[in-house]
Amino acid sequence: MKKVLFTSLLIMFVGTFTFANNLIMGVPSIGGSTVSFTIKWDNSWKVSAGPANWDAVWVFVKRQNCDQPNQNPWLHGQLAASGHSVTGTQLQVDLPTDQMGVFIRRNADGIGNINEATVTLTLSSPIGADNIGVYGIEMVNVPEGEFFIGDGNNPSSTNRINFTDGATDNPLRITAAIQAAGIGAATVYQKSGFGSIGSLPATFPLGYNSFYCMKYEITTGQYVSFLNSLTYNQQLRLQEDPNATPPSSPIGTVINARFGYRIEIKTPGISTTSLTPAIYGNDATDDNNFDQENDGIGLPVSIRVKDFLAFLDWAALRPMTEFEYEKASRGPLTPVLNEYSWGTTDLRQFNNYAVNNRFTSSEVLSGSGLGMANVGSNTLYRVGITATPISDRLNAGATYYGIMDMTGSVFERCIGGLAHNYAAFTTANGNGQITTDSFADVIGWPLSTEVNTYETYYPRRGGSCNRYEGIGISNRQWSNFSDGNRDFASGGRGVRSF
Numbered sequence: 001m002k003k004v005l006f007t008s009l010l011i012m013f014v015g016t017f018t019f020a021n022n023l024i025m026g027v028p029s030i031g032g033s034t035v036s037f038t039i040k041w042d043n044s045w046k047v048s049a050g051p052a053n054w055d056a057v058w059v060f061v062k063r064q065n066c067d068q069p070n071q072n073p074w075l076h077g078q079l080a081a082s083g084h085s086v087t088g089t090q091l092q093v094d095l096p097t098d099q100m101g102v103f104i105r106r107n108a109d110g111i112g113n114i115n116e117a118t119v120t121l122t123l124s125s126p127i128g129a130d131n132i133g134v135y136g137i138e139m140v141n142v143p144e145g146e147f148f149i150g151d152g153n154n155p156s157s158t159n160r161i162n163f164t165d166g167a168t169d170n171p172l173r174i175t176a177a178i179q180a181a182g183i184g185a186a187t188v189y190q191k192s193g194f195g196s197i198g199s200l201p202a203t204f205p206l207g208y209n210s211f212y213c214m215k216y217e218i219t220t221g222q223y224v225s226f227l228n229s230l231t232y233n234q235q236l237r238l239q240e241d242p243n244a245t246p247p248s249s250p251i252g253t254v255i256n257a258r259f260g261y262r263i264e265i266k267t268p269g270i271s272t273t274s275l276t277p278a279i280y281g282n283d284a285t286d287d288n289n290f291d292q293e294n295d296g297i298g299l300p301v302s303i304r305v306k307d308f309l310a311f312l313d314w315a316a317l318r319p320m321t322e323f324e325y326e327k328a329s330r331g332p333l334t335p336v337l338n339e340y341s342w343g344t345t346d347l348r349q350f351n352n353y354a355v356n357n358r359f360t361s362s363e364v365l366s367g368s369g370l371g372m373a374n375v376g377s378n379t380l381y382r383v384g385i386t387a388t389p390i391s392d393r394l395n396a397g398a399t400y401y402g403i404m405d406m407t408g409s410v411f412e413r414c415i416g417g418l419a420h421n422y423a424a425f426t427t428a429n430g431n432g433q434i435t436t437d438s439f440a441d442v443i444g445w446p447l448s449t450e451v452n453t454y455e456t457y458y459p460r461r462g463g464s465c466n467r468y469e470g471i472g473i474s475n476r477q478w479s480n481f482s483d484g485n486r487d488f489a490s491g492g493r494g495v496r497s498f
């Protein structure tokens with residue numbers, strides 16, 4: 001039986017110019033090799049001044065041969081080289097060379113709502129009786145250009161380990177020439193040489209070139225969509241405790257419950273007559289009624305490095321580097337000592353405010369102000385909660401480009417750190433598939449076949465809801481931190497070079 005799934009992986013939309021709004025994608029229709037669906041979202045932008053960037057939706061397709069739908073894996077839906085279109089006059093469809101998905105974005109400068117339009121994508125082979133899933137993730141363009149790493153701190157002070165120009169405490173400007181040649185030895189970008197053991201070559205993304213960055217951290221809704229596309233054995237490898245809580249466990253078995261959200265088994269899998277995967281859902285209210293409006297679907301997830309990399313490979317994205325983290329946060333502006341992702345040292349912690357409409361898509365804090373950040377509260381709130389209809393960058397806590405929660409909420413895992421070699425990392429994206437043991441397998445991603453032992457190979461940036469120290473844009477004090485479970489409010493987001 002043919003079925004179609006559709007998932008707005010992120011249902012809330014906010015940005016520098018904007019307030020919370022829906023990305024809405026309609027139920028797809030299928031014919032021949034094509035998938036068509038409606039799309040609309042509010043408070044979109046494309047601007048030539050200031051950040052000179054735009055927002056977009058990364059859309060990709062999964063397909064499943066349905067002769068044995070309970071057992072067959074969902075495979076990434078490779079797109080054809082042409083045959084992609086969108087109706088109306090506002091939008092355009094951009095196809096990357098690897099044909100893993102498309103970016104839907106404004107075709108001209110403008111700020112405001114996107115009228116409903118119909119997107120048609122052509123797959124690389126006829127759909128036949130396959131089941132089809134369509135997924136969308138909101139992204140922000142980070143344009144090509146120079147920027148600074150480091151904020152001028154003494155890297156030895158309070159163990160900041162921040163980037164410098166090598167010789168002094170001063171920031172270093174990343175230029176086209178540096179990207180083209182590779183930045184080289186760690187002593188070039190850190191005073192004590194605390195960087196990659198191997199020299200970073202031209203193929204290592206230093207952030208000069210443009211890339212797309214997820215507007216928000218990976219959410220519980222996105223993570224559940226990912227889990228629900230896996231085989232039983234893949235799910236087993238991502239369980240809380242594979243021995244105690246296999247996918248065939250009863251309804252309500254907790255898979256990942258941290259800082260307020262609860263991901264549980266909604267429909268148990270089957271392990272007796274066949275291996276039918278479980279269906280997971282969110283149940284923040286813990287009444288075993290899943291995926292309700294107040295079940296915390298828009299909260300960020302706290303996950304291990306293994307989970308994080310598997311999600312990014314599945315979504316055909318990649319991790320960002322530490323250099324790209326600083327670019328995405330600071331933009332081209334001159335560094336401010338100890339600045340946070342909104343560009344100042346203003347800071348208001350969430351715990352000083354009440355929260356209304358808890359766990360819903362309209363969850364909101366009782367107050368606002370400059371530099372709102374979820375650090376030290378030990379609770380997670382919906383991604384982008386600080387953006388309001390009238391918020392500017394400082395009030396929304398947004399980065400220069402309009403990316404949310406880069407300071408606080410969950411840690412942003414990056415490629416980088418010290419005491420290991422990440423010179424082989426490139427702009428290569430995931431290919432939509434993970435291994436049968438649920439590992440990412442992209443060449444160049446550090447140690448992606450080891451279990452839990454590579455947590456220290458992915459430095460964490462920006463602080464989290466359970467850490468208020470070391471949260472500045474350039475602070476690297478969590479570079480060498482080991483935590484093999486999901487207890488530390490560590491998550492992150494994907495990026496993609498076009």
Ligand SMILES: [Ca+2]
Nearest residue numbers: 283286287288
């Ligand atoms: Ca429950």
Ligand SMILES: [Ca+2]
Nearest residue numbers: 283285287289
């Ligand atoms: Ca519920």
Ligand SMILES: [Ca+2]
Nearest residue numbers: 405406408410
């Ligand atoms: Ca964060």
Ligand SMILES: [Ca+2]
Nearest residue numbers: 313431433441
């Ligand atoms: Ca892969």
